[in-house]
Amino acid sequence: GAVVSQHPSWVICKSGTSVKIECRSLDFQATTMFWYRQFPKQSLMLMATSNEGSKATYEQGVEKDKFLINHASLTLSTLTVTSAHPEDSSFYICSARGTETFKQFFGPGTRLTVL
Amino acid sequence: SQQGEEDPQALSIQEGENATMNCSYKTSINNLQWYRQNSGRGLVHLILIRSNEREKHSGRLRVTLDTSKKSSSLLITASRAADTASYFCATDEGDFVFGPGTRLSVLP
Numbered sequence: 001g002a003v004v005s006q007h008p009s010w011v012i013c014k015s016g017t018s019v020k021i022e023c024r025s026l027d028f029q030a031t032t033m034f035w036y037r038q039f040p041k042q043s044l045m046l047m048a049t050s051n052e053g054s055k056a057t058y059e060q061g062v063e064k065d066k067f068l069i070n071h072a073s074l075t076l077s078t079l080t081v082t083s084a085h086p087e088d089s090s091f092y093i094c095s096a097r098g099t100e101t102f103k104q105f106f107g108p109g110t111r112l113t114v115l
Numbered sequence: 116s117q118q119g120e121e122d123p124q125a126l127s128i129q130e131g132e133n134a135t136m137n138c139s140y141k142t143s144i145n146n147l148q149w150y151r152q153n154s155g156r157g158l159v160h161l162i163l164i165r166s167n168e169r170e171k172h173s174g175r176l177r178v179t180l181d182t183s184k185k186s187s188s189l190l191i192t193a194s195r196a197a198d199t200a201s202y203f204c205a206t207d208e209g210d211f212v213f214g215p216g217t218r219l220s221v222l223p
């Protein structure tokens with residue numbers, strides 16, 4: 001099956017710094033990428049949907065100025081958590097979807113810890 | 116982390132029929148979750164079954180878990196057109212990793 005990678009797999013940062021997470025589709029062109037956040041023992045929460053070359057569509061309650069999403073190419077999307085705070089500590093997962101719209105592949109996730 | 120893999124990848128049934136989807140995984144788990152995703156929308160958590168449970172019900176959903184076979188099944192009874200969606204399983208080794216999903220189409 002298709003592979004989606006995320007980098008880094010984990011990151012620890014100080015409060016107030018910005019963190020960039022990359023999501024790459026390794027063997028297919030991802031026309032759409034999704035970003036999710038998951039808090040411990042909770043289900044995934046969709047944060048935003050990004051289509052290549054377009055601005056991301058954010059879900060209600062997600063601050064677009066805090067969570068910057070860029071989908072500049074068909075194989076790469078980035079999520080930047082700006083001015084991170086301890087409450088942003090979470091598990092961030094991306095998924096990618098290609099031309100077969102019913103198939104979606106998930107990345108392994110990035111564990112963010114903000115001190 | 117490990118990946119759950121769903122089977123079949125696509126399933127079409129008539130409204131009122133039952134739909135069964137399967138999920139296999141590779142190593143030991145703490146729990147297994149099933150999620151639904153409507154087209155273009157985010158994932159919705161359906162049900163969690165722990166490794167010491169064999170069956171769990173929630174409304175029209177029934178989930179079974181066979182840890183000896185490393186497999187789980189999701190049964191949707193009396194399906195409705197609104198059940199049309201993709202269904203994912205995910206296993207937990209601390210973090211959740213999802214398989215490609217089963218695309219269910221319920222025809223009216």
